[in-house]
Amino acid sequence: MFGYLFFFATALFYLGLALLTASKPSLVGENAMGYGLGLAFLGLGFALSSLAFSISLLAGGSLHWVSRNPGLRTTLVLLSWLFITLTTFFCAVFKWEWHSADDQTYPSFLHGLAVGHGQVWIPLLWLAAGWLSLNAGWAQRLPSPVLPGLFFAALLISTVYSGGLAVGYLRDSALQAAAEQARQQAQADEWHQRNLANIAAHQPTDPIINLLSYSTRLRPDDIRQAAVAKIKTHPAWEAEILALLKDRQAYREVYYFLDGNRVEHPRQFAGPLNESILWLAESVRADIQDSNNLQSWSFDSYGIARMLRAIDDQFLNQGVDFYPHVVRLRQALNTPPPERFRDVRFTATDVVEEWLKNHKK
Incomplete structure (x- = not known):
């Protein structure tokens, strides 16, 4: 009973994502905000309902065909849930919002699958395997390779897609870290030059106290040496x-x-x-x-x-x-x-x- 309930809840959110991304939205102003909130709501709903559906199938023994080993079976089912959820959500996101064309941070096949309606047909394989597993009679009448074929095809494709997401995330993090490091270095260089300019502008008639903080041993050598030299220009x-x-x-x-x-x-x-x-x-x-x-x-x-x-x-x-x-x-x-x-x-x-x-x- 619960298996059917969770399946229909998952299917509802799945259809919602499919309909939301069917045509190009207006990504300006309030429309963009509404579109983003819709994606977040439907994506979260799909994730939670599909997790409940997966657990109900495992608890009911409907996925015995995944593996004879209970531990391995549970691991494969939960991994398939995770990767299918990531693939479905990011295919929906990337279909109309792709910002990696210039720097190639994220692999281009992620966008290709999204444009090819990956958020529709990839989770459909997984949902079909789950739906057919709900009824033992249906599962027995099917040729033996059908259910494993649907399930493992969805798992394989979503694993590759999730791997691409991981690669893109690592690349993007590295680029952001490099950009932040460059920004901090540029800021440090700017302050370094300002300090040298302040020291150079100092005159023997100016208060010597203005130079003292530049002369400590913890300052860069060129700043410290310049400050000490200026200090000693005071008679x-x-x-x-x-x-x-x-x-x-x-x-x-x-x-x-x-x-x-x-x-x-x-x-x-x-x-x-x-x-x-x-x-x-x-x-x-x-x-x-x-x-x-x-x-x-x-x-x-x-x-x-x-x-x-x-x-x-x-x-x-x-x-x-x-x-x-x-x-x-x-x-x-x-x-x-x-x-x-x-x-x-x-x-x-x-x-x-x-x-x-x-x-x-």
């Missing part, structure tokens, strides 16, 4: 950078330069750099207590890793003990946050703890 460049390090509003910008660029008088920088760690700790503590959006990366932009690398590179043996102030920074990072952020652990904390571990006395 008193080291004094200007030292003054910024002593400024509570600008000290973090100096970390960019000190991370990878040596100064001529490191002893003059060691004390102010150590003092800046306390300012950094105060900022971190206040931001944890007042923030309404704490994330693991919240303090990555504070230059903590840059500052610690700078200490290791050129300031460890300059008569200043940085360890106590770095401990204060770790304590600040461990400030109890608002309750909703209590499970957040900052990546900057790991950086600080690793430094303290390596310099433990």
Whole structure:
């Protein structure tokens, strides 16, 4: 009983797809939207009803002729359902909407079968095999090769079609990935050239702070070298950078330069750099207590890793003990946050703890 019900439901959606794609629709405006929604509705209906039909046939033992092995029989029937569904739907789609003529992303035979009404005759083979299997008397009166012939012909054709869809999808994904990579590279190149232009336009009378972020070791070599060369065109460049390090509003910008660029008088920088760690700790503590959006990366932009690398590179043996102030920074990072952020652990904390571990006395 249920087998007949599911068959007629499947046939209804099948006929709906056939009628919807019988003539070329108007693919503009609201007509295009209606056509697309119709395809989606009928395709989903066909998929669900045909799945129910397949399961009912398997449960009723009507498909014993597919294979004597129950596991293999179930696998073949479900694969045939999947491939027939894909073939029927995409034949319907590709009949009037084919956008692969230029780049040949999807194999051309997919369009050829769609134009040749593949959404009509390919599933018809499968439906005929299922309909004839519903009645044991009908199946027995047919020549033995008929049912397997219909079923496996539909399975073979739909498998090839589904394989073509898979090839097209992989090609299309590769093209999209390449296009996205090219777009990102073009954007990166544009910003790279803008940065070089900004550095080149800098004059010795301009604020030196504008160049510091370009000079960190993490910048591309040409940008970093250009920035350092421009910085050193300032007659008193080291004094200007030292003054910024002593400024509570600008000290973090100096970390960019000190991370990878040596100064001529490191002893003059060691004390102010150590003092800046306390300012950094105060900022971190206040931001944890007042923030309404704490994330693991919240303090990555504070230059903590840059500052610690700078200490290791050129300031460890300059008569200043940085360890106590770095401990204060770790304590600040461990400030109890608002309750909703209590499970957040900052990546900057790991950086600080690793430094303290390596310099433990």
